[in-house]
Amino acid sequence: MKKTVMSLAAAASLLAGVSMAAAEPVKVGMITTLSGGGASLGIDVRDGFELALKQSGRTDIELIVEDDAQKPDLAVQLADKLIQSDKVDIMTGIIWSNLAMAVVPGAVAQGKIYLSPNAGPSALAGAGCNENYFNVAWQNDNLHEGMGAYATTAGFKKSFILAPNYPAGKDALTGFKRFFKGEVVKEIYTQLGQTDYAAEIAEIRASGADSVFFFLPGGMGIAFMKQYAGAGVDVPLLGPAFSFDQNILQAVGDAALGVKNTSQWSKDIDNETNKAFVESYQAAYGRLPSLYSSQGFDTANLLISAMDAAPISDKDAFRAALKAANFKSTRGDFKFGSNNHPVQDIYVREVVKEGDVFTNKLIGVALEDHADAYAADCKM
Amino acid sequence: MTVALFLEQILNGLQLGVMLFLMAAGLTLIFGVMGLINLAHGSLFMVGGFVCAAVAAWTGSFWIGLVASLAAAAALGALVEIIVIRRLYDRDHLDQVLATFALVLMFSEGVRFVFGSFPLYLDPPAFLSGPVTLPGGMLYPAYRLAIIIAGLAVAAGLGLLISRTRLGMQIRAGEADREMIAALGVDIRFLYTVVFALGAALAGFAGALIGAIQSVQIGMGEPVLILAFVVIVIGGIGSIRGALVAALIVGLVDTLGRFLLPTLLANVMEASAARGVGSAIASMLIYLLMAVVLVFKPKGLFPANA
Numbered sequence: 001m002k003k004t005v006m007s008l009a010a011a012a013s014l015l016a017g018v019s020m021a022a023a024e025p026v027k028v029g030m031i032t033t034l035s036g037g038g039a040s041l042g043i044d045v046r047d048g049f050e051l052a053l054k055q056s057g058r059t060d061i062e063l064i065v066e067d068d069a070q071k072p073d074l075a076v077q078l079a080d081k082l083i084q085s086d087k088v089d090i091m092t093g094i095i096w097s098n099l100a101m102a103v104v105p106g107a108v109a110q111g112k113i114y115l116s117p118n119a120g121p122s123a124l125a126g127a128g129c130n131e132n133y134f135n136v137a138w139q140n141d142n143l144h145e146g147m148g149a150y151a152t153t154a155g156f157k158k159s160f161i162l163a164p165n166y167p168a169g170k171d172a173l174t175g176f177k178r179f180f181k182g183e184v185v186k187e188i189y190t191q192l193g194q195t196d197y198a199a200e201i202a203e204i205r206a207s208g209a210d211s212v213f214f215f216l217p218g219g220m221g222i223a224f225m226k227q228y229a230g231a232g233v234d235v236p237l238l239g240p241a242f243s244f245d246q247n248i249l250q251a252v253g254d255a256a257l258g259v260k261n262t263s264q265w266s267k268d269i270d271n272e273t274n275k276a277f278v279e280s281y282q283a284a285y286g287r288l289p290s291l292y293s294s295q296g297f298d299t300a301n302l303l304i305s306a307m308d309a310a311p312i313s314d315k316d317a318f319r320a321a322l323k324a325a326n327f328k329s330t331r332g333d334f335k336f337g338s339n340n341h342p343v344q345d346i347y348v349r350e351v352v353k354e355g356d357v358f359t360n361k362l363i364g365v366a367l368e369d370h371a372d373a374y375a376a377d378c379k380m
Numbered sequence: 381m382t383v384a385l386f387l388e389q390i391l392n393g394l395q396l397g398v399m400l401f402l403m404a405a406g407l408t409l410i411f412g413v414m415g416l417i418n419l420a421h422g423s424l425f426m427v428g429g430f431v432c433a434a435v436a437a438w439t440g441s442f443w444i445g446l447v448a449s450l451a452a453a454a455a456l457g458a459l460v461e462i463i464v465i466r467r468l469y470d471r472d473h474l475d476q477v478l479a480t481f482a483l484v485l486m487f488s489e490g491v492r493f494v495f496g497s498f499p500l501y502l503d504p505p506a507f508l509s510g511p512v513t514l515p516g517g518m519l520y521p522a523y524r525l526a527i528i529i530a531g532l533a534v535a536a537g538l539g540l541l542i543s544r545t546r547l548g549m550q551i552r553a554g555e556a557d558r559e560m561i562a563a564l565g566v567d568i569r570f571l572y573t574v575v576f577a578l579g580a581a582l583a584g585f586a587g588a589l590i591g592a593i594q595s596v597q598i599g600m601g602e603p604v605l606i607l608a609f610v611v612i613v614i615g616g617i618g619s620i621r622g623a624l625v626a627a628l629i630v631g632l633v634d635t636l637g638r639f640l641l642p643t644l645l646a647n648v649m650e651a652s653a654a655r656g657v658g659s660a661i662a663s664m665l666i667y668l669l670m671a672v673v674l675v676f677k678p679k680g681l682f683p684a685n686a
Contacts (some may be wrong), residue, residue: 006536035489036599039497097441165659188642189659193603195594198392199639206385219595222499227593230504230521232511251499252597 029082030093048296126374139372141175146346148179229255397631398531406579412618422601423487428584430592453584616680
């Protein structure tokens with residue numbers, strides 16, 4: 001039954017495609033992570049993106065989704081396939097910075113427009129910026145900088161900070177320290193993919209710090225928070241939203257309650273677009289959106305707004321239309337800085353329980369109209 | 381650095397060691413008796429974690445989940461042995477590695493198919509969820525203490541099983557000479573299935589225990605599997621006693637290395653460099669240990685067929 005409906009829908013969209021042929025269809029290639037340990041992020045980005053396409057009712061966008069399994073070599077192969085055999089106009093979807101660094105420079109050099117719904121490595125924001133590369137999420141340092149600013153205004157004086165020993169981990173601690181005015185009592189780099197934090201937690205207990213800043217995305221954060229709660233250390237935790245997204249929180253449970261985290265998005269940001277987005281996402285997928293979902297949704301809406309303003313064949317006009325960012329973002333105000341990275345508010349959220357579901361509540365703004373630290377190096 | 385911190389780190393090392401032992405024991409038994417390299421052992425660990433989380437969420441009891449994970453991993457182990465592994469005993473190790481790696485991929489996608497892509501929630505039972513006060517006023521997570529006790533109990537039970545029971549005698553005989561015990565009328569096919577299921581149950585048990593303090597997610601078994609291989613190589617492949625000793629050594633060396641090295645290096649070099657170099661060396665430490673052990677004892681600390 002479902003199959004029949006789907007094929008009918010497909011036939012209908014084909015027919016619609018024929019009648020709309022004059023409107024210059026746009027081919028979008030999405031490379032994202034749909035299998036392996038990091039799949040929940042890619043699934044959210046894809047679902048947010050597809051929801052926006054569905055709501056727009058447009059039939060002149062063809063989306064091709066590919067799974068990179070979080071492997072850089074596979075991502076590069078998929079990019080070649082999308083560019084050479086599928087002949088896509090736009091690329092998007094990559095979650096991880098190391099994969100973005102493997103794919104994006106090559107794709108934009110070949111004249112493809114790349115819209116990043118997640119990864120924002122500093123190399124692509126500074127000297128390596130490109131007129132064809134737009135980041136719709138954040139530059140990697142942004143949320144950590146927001147937490148540094150919040151920790152300072154909240155009056156924390158001695159912070160214990162830790163992150164995995166890889167480039168994004170180092171960016172995280174650098175970003176935090178850029179805005180934190182107190183003393184860093186200890187700085188630890190853990191192994192990437194580490195699952196046991198007993199040794200680090202023992203050091204936190206002995207350190208005399210008044211706050212702990214940690215950047216441990218995915219499963220690492222789940223393990224850390226559960227073990228931290230079990231150890232009975234009562235130093236408050238601070239972190240970027242990556243360790244507190246909607247999907248991770250359900251796996252952490254009570255251990256995350258009350259933790260402050262910084263994000264460019266929250267489900268209770270008060271604007272019409274966001275309200276409608278949260279409601280329709282829940283209706284479509286049966287779960288609350290995460291920040292990744294909102295990024296996928298915003299990316300698709302940015303694309304649609306540019307298509308309304310200029311044809312894809314006129315690259316200069318199309319880029320200008322993208323840069324104008326004339327779309328209604330779930331984050332409220334949204335604009336691009338000189339290096340095509342967002343200038344936006346970074347919010348502070350607190351983990352709360354609503355009914356049976358763990359989620360985040362907005363409690364303040366950490367940094368207003370925040371741009372990244374690398375824009376000055378971008379010569380475009 | 382205080383004495384309390386140092387003691388806490390030693391307990392942490394013991395706990396990691398005990399957990400590694402649960403994984404390594406099954407791996408080393410299976411290699412010792414059947415001569416099989418089983419990369420899918422980490423998948424059984426993952427299955428244990430997922431079954432425990434799902435059953436605990438459904439029944440509201442961690443303990444029922446724990447029992448269910450043991451049963452599910454053992455049953456799955458037996459099933460896999462009968463369907464796939466049995467065909468591999470006479471092949472060389474490369475075929476075994478390829479086939480069991482295929483199993484790893486199938487288990488990962490199978491678990492995603494059944495449980496979805498998002499990590500599951502699993503917490504320790506309420507009375508073990510906080511810290512306990514040890515003699516001397518030191519706080520330590522109750523659940524980690526429980527893991528140490530449970531792991532040592534399993535080690536003792538396994539020791540008794542191997543040295544005192546008829547099944548244990550057959551296992552030891554199987555390690556020494558497979559053809560001979562088959563000729564003596566022992567049902568070797570059945571013995572293999574039992575040993576494989578036993579190893580699988582231990583892995584599932586470890587997955588459930590560890591899932592409660594880590595993340596129950598796809599691929600959670602592979603990092604542990606790598607460490608477990610290091611353990612059985614250091615301990616001597618096929619030796620349960622070697623696995624226990626090596627697991628405790630690896631657990632202690634890894635934990636204390638991560639904790640002490642950056643601090644020690646800070647005495648001889650600049651602080652930020654010491655942090656980077658220290659954590660880099662700490663993550664290599666157990667592999668260095670393995671290399672050193674292999675130089676002096678090429679068959680491991682307790683060679684099984686010495």
